[in-house]
Amino acid sequence: MAINSNKAIKINQKHLLGIQDLKISEIKYILSEAQQFIELNRSKNKKLNILKGKTQINLFFEPSTRTQSSFELAGKRLGADVMSMNITNSAIKKGETLIDTAMTLNAMHPDIIVIRHQDSGACNLLSQKVNCAVLNAGDGRREHPTQALLDALTIMNRKRSIEGLKIAICGDILHSRVARSNIYLLTMLGAEVNIIGPSNLLPKDLEKFGVNIFTDMTKGVKDCDIVMMLRLQNERMTSSYLSSNREYYEYYGLTPEKLKYAKPDALVMHPGPMNRGIEIDTMLADDINKSVIKEQVELGVAVRMACLKIFCN
Amino acid sequence: MTNKKKYFLNAHIIDPCNSINEIGGLIISEEGKIEASGKRVNKNNIPNRENFVDLKGKHIIPGIVDMRVFGGEPGYEYKENYRSLSEAALSGGVTSVVTMPNTKPVIDSVSIVDFIQRRSRDKSKINIFPTATLTKNAEGTNMCEFGLLKNKGIVGFTDGVKSIQSSRVMSRIIKSAYDFDCLVMQHAEDQELSKNGMLNDGIISTKLGIPGISDLAEKIIIERDLTLLEEINCRYHISQISSKKSLDLIDYKKNIVDFTTGVSINNLALNENDIGEFRTFLKLSPPLRTEEDRLSLINGINKNLIDVIVSDHKPEDEESKRLTFSQAATGASGIETLLSLALEQFHNGSIKLEKIIELITHNPAKILNINKGNLSVGTDADFCILDINKPWAVKKEKLLTKSKNTSIEDRKLQGKVLNTFVKGQELFKFK
Numbered sequence: 212m213a214i215n216s217n218k219a220i221k222i223n224q225k226h227l228l229g230i231q232d233l234k235i236s237e238i239k240y241i242l243s244e245a246q247q248f249i250e251l252n253r254s255k256n257k258k259l260n261i262l263k264g265k266t267q268i269n270l271f272f273e274p275s276t277r278t279q280s281s282f283e284l285a286g287k288r289l290g291a292d293v294m295s296m297n298i299t300n301s302a303i304k305k306g307e308t309l310i311d312t313a314m315t316l317n318a319m320h321p322d323i324i325v326i327r328h329q330d331s332g333a334c335n336l337l338s339q340k341v342n343c344a345v346l347n348a349g350d351g352r353r354e355h356p357t358q359a360l361l362d363a364l365t366i367m368n369r370k371r372s373i374e375g376l377k378i379a380i381c382g383d384i385l386h387s388r389v390a391r392s393n394i395y396l397l398t399m400l401g402a403e404v405n406i407i408g409p410s411n412l413l414p415k416d417l418e419k420f421g422v423n424i425f426t427d428m429t430k431g432v433k434d435c436d437i438v439m440m441l442r443l444q445n446e447r448m449t450s451s452y453l454s455s456n457r458e459y460y461e462y463y464g465l466t467p468e469k470l471k472y473a474k475p476d477a478l479v480m481h482p483g484p485m486n487r488g489i490e491i492d493t494m495l496a497d498d499i500n501k502s503v504i505k506e507q508v509e510l511g512v513a514v515r516m517a518c519l520k521i522f523c524n
Numbered sequence: 525m526t527n528k529k530k531y532f533l534n535a536h537i538i539d540p541c542n543s544i545n546e547i548g549g550l551i552i553s554e555e556g557k558i559e560a561s562g563k564r565v566n567k568n569n570i571p572n573r574e575n576f577v578d579l580k581g582k583h584i585i586p587g588i589v590d591m592r593v594f595g596g597e598p599g600y601e602y603k604e605n606y607r608s609l610s611e612a613a614l615s616g617g618v619t620s621v622v623t624m625p626n627t628k629p630v631i632d633s634v635s636i637v638d639f640i641q642r643r644s645r646d647k648s649k650i651n652i653f654p655t656a657t658l659t660k661n662a663e664g665t666n667m668c669e670f671g672l673l674k675n676k677g678i679v680g681f682t683d684g685v686k687s688i689q690s691s692r693v694m695s696r697i698i699k700s701a702y703d704f705d706c707l708v709m710q711h712a713e714d715q716e717l718s719k720n721g722m723l724n725d726g727i728i729s730t731k732l733g734i735p736g737i738s739d740l741a742e743k744i745i746i747e748r749d750l751t752l753l754e755e756i757n758c759r760y761h762i763s764q765i766s767s768k769k770s771l772d773l774i775d776y777k778k779n780i781v782d783f784t785t786g787v788s789i790n791n792l793a794l795n796e797n798d799i800g801e802f803r804t805f806l807k808l809s810p811p812l813r814t815e816e817d818r819l820s821l822i823n824g825i826n827k828n829l830i831d832v833i834v835s836d837h838k839p840e841d842e843e844s845k846r847l848t849f850s851q852a853a854t855g856a857s858g859i860e861t862l863l864s865l866a867l868e869q870f871h872n873g874s875i876k877l878e879k880i881i882e883l884i885t886h887n888p889a890k891i892l893n894i895n896k897g898n899l900s901v902g903t904d905a906d907f908c909i910l911d912i913n914k915p916w917a918v919k920k921e922k923l924l925t926k927s928k929n930t931s932i933e934d935r936k937l938q939g940k941v942l943n944t945f946v947k948g949q950e951l952f953k954f955k
Contacts, residue, residue, distance in 0.1 A: 231731075310846050330848035331733035332802035351850070353733030388733060414730040415738075 229354035359392035374401030382441030407431035535579035541898030556948025587619025587906030599628025616860035766810035804852035839927030
C-alpha cells in the first residue's frame with residue numbers, strides 16, 4: 212500500500228470543508244484510517260464505541276440517498292447518536308436563514324454537523340457560526356470532499372497507488388462538486404488528470420488547475436487507468452447546455468467501444484446516481500470486471516467513519 | 525437667514541472646472557455663494573477686521589458629485605433614507621448625489637418624481653438629483669415620458685441595476701432621448717449571458733463553484749449601444765465599466781461617437797481575489813474582475829477614456845448579506861469612503877490628484893448638465909476641506925450610512941474630509 216500507516220499525524224483543520232484545505236499528509240492519514248474500517252464493515256459485528264456519547268447532526272438541504280445514508284451508518288457504527296434533520300418539516304421551510312438554523316442547532320451542543328447544501332460555500336458559512344466540527348457533504352458546485360476521498364480509496368485498493376496513474380473525469384464538469392474535489396485530490400496525489408466534456412459544461416480557466424482538457428472523449432480516455440464518469444443532470448437539457456440525451460450519449464457516454472481507447476485493465480467509476488444509457492452503457496456499469504461503482508459505495512462508509520472519527524475529536 | 529461672510533485662506537485649492545490648482549483663498553458671501561476663489565484671495569486683500577480660517581496644509585475642493593447612489597426612498601427606507609444618506613455623504617465630502625430609480629415603486633412617472641422631490645427638500649441636507657427609469661417599471665419594454673420627466677427636473681434616465689436588453693427598444697430610446705436632449709445612462713450587462721452569474725467568470729468562480737459573469741456580457745451591450753449611436757448620437761453615458769475588454773472597445777469608439785464612461789471606486793480599488801472565502805460584501809455589479817482589468821481601468825482614467833468615478837453606493841441591510849453567497853444581495857455602501865479610497869490611487873502614484881478631483885466633481889456635473897462640482901464665482905458654495913494625508917481606518921460601526929455593508933471594512937486609508945459645506949453652511953465637521 213502507498214498509504215503510510217498511521218504515524219500519529221494531526222489534522223490541522225477543525226472542519227472538513229474541502230480537499231483544497233488539506234495537505235497531502237492529512238489526506239493520506241484520513242485514507243489510512245479509512246482502510247482500517249473496510250474489514251470492520253465486512254465483518255459480522257460492525258459496532259464500535261469510538262464516538263459513544265457524541266452527537267452527530269446530518270443537515271441535508273438537498274436530496275441524497277447514498278451520502279446521507281452513508282454518513283448515518285458511519286456515525287451509528289462508531290457509536291455516535293445520529294440525528295438526521297428532515298428539512299421539509301423544519302423551520303427552514305418557514306424561511307429561517309442558514310445562520311439562524313446553525314445557531315439553533317449549535318445551542319443543542321452537537322459534536323459534529325454534516326451538511327449538504329445547494330449553495331457553494333454554505334458549509335463555510337455554517338462553520339463560522341458553530342462551535343462544533345462541520346463536515347461538508349457537498350456544497351453547490353464547489354466541493355464534495357468525502358466523495359473524492361472514497362474515490363481515492365477505491366482506486367488505491369485496486370491500483371495500489373495513485374501516483375503516476377492517468378485518470379479521466381468525464382461529463383458535466385461545470386456543475387460538479389465531485390469533479391472539483393477529485394481534481395484537487397488526484398493531482399495532489401500525483402495522478403495525471405484528463406478532463407473531458409462538451410465546452411458548454413466546462414468551467415472557465417480550468418486548465419489553471421493543472422489538468423488536461425479534452426472535448427473529444429476518445430482522445431481524453433486514451434491510455435487512461437481510470438475512467439470516472441459524472442452524472443448528467445437532466446435539467447441541463449432544458450437550459451440549452453446540450454441538444455439532446457441521444458447526442459450526448461453518442462459523444463460523451465461511456466460505451467465499451469470508447470473504453471477500448473483506455474488501458475486494457477482500466478476501471479470505470481461513477482459517483483452515482485447513474486443515468487443508464489445517457490452517460491454510461493448499462494452493461495458496462497454492471498460489468499464486475501470493469502466497474503467498481505458498488506465498491507465506491509461500500510468504501511464510502513469506511514471513509515466517512517474515518518472522517519467522523521478524526522474530526523469529532 | 526443672515527450669515528456672515530466666510531474667509532478661508534492659505535489652502536491648496538483644486539477646482540478643475542476653472543483650471544485652478546494653487547495656494548489661495550475662498551470667500552463665501554452672506555447668501556452662501558462663492559464670492560471669490562484662488563490665489564487672488566489672500567490676507568492682504570480681505571478686510572482687516574474680518575476673522576479668517578487659516579487652512580495651511582489643507583485642500584479645498586468642490587463638493588463631490590456622486591453619480592451613482594441608491595437612496596432607499598421610497599420603499600427601502602430601512603436600508604437608507606435621505607437623512608442618513610445626507611449624513612453619510614457629507615462625512616465623505618459629497619454634496620450632490622444622483623439617485624438611482626430602482627425604488628419601490630420605481631421612479632418612472634411624474635407623480636413619483638414630485639413625491640421624491642418633496643421628500644428630499646424636507647429631509648435631505650445635500651442636493652439630490654433624481655433619475656428616472658428608461659422604461660416603465662424598469663421592465664425594458666415601454667419607454668418612459670422623457671420630455672415630461674425632464675421638465676420635472678430629472679437629470680438622467682437609467683434602468684439602474686438593469687440593462688435594456690432589446691436592441692429595438694434601445695434604438696427607440698436613443699432617438700427619443702435625442703429629441704428631448706436627455707441623458708441616457710446604461711448599466712451595461714447582457715442579462716441573458718450573465719444570468720445566474722455572481723462574480724467574474726474565471727479561476728475564482730470555478731474554484732468557489734459560483735456561476736460567473738463573463739466580461740463579454742458588458743462589452744456586448746456597450747458595443748451594441750455605441751453602434752446604435754452612430755446613427756443618432758444622443759447624450760449617452762455608460763454607468764460603469766469593469767474590464768479591459770470594455771476599455772479597449774471604448775478606446776476604439778471614442779473617435780466615432782460622443783459618449784462618456786464611469787467606473788465604480790470598487791473596481792478601481794479591489795479585484796476578484798479580495799472575495800476570499802465568500803465575502804458577500806464583495807458581491808457587486810459589475811463584479812470585481814482580475815488585477816489586469818483593475819490596472820487597465822486606472823490606465824483608462826489616465827488616458828481620458830473614463831470620465832467619472834462613482835461610489836455605486838448600494839446600502840443593504842445586514843439580513844440581506846448574512847446569507848450564502850448565492851442568496852446574498854448585491855452591492856456595497858461606499859459614499860462616505862469614495863474620496864478617501866480614490867486617494868489611494870494618488871498616494872500610490874497611479875493617478876494625479878487633480879485628475880481624481882475632476883472625475884468626482886466637474887466631469888459628472890458637466891455630463892449631467894448641472895451647475896455643481898465647481899467653485900465658480902456666483903455659484904452655491906458647496907465645497908469641502910480636506911486633509912490629504914490624514915490616516916484613518918474604515919470601521920463599520922463608525923459609518924453614518926444606515927447599512928454598514930462596506931466593501932473595505934478595516935482598510936487603512938490616507939486622506940479625510942474635515943469639513944463639508946453646502947450653500948455656505950458647514951454641515952459636517954470631523955471630530
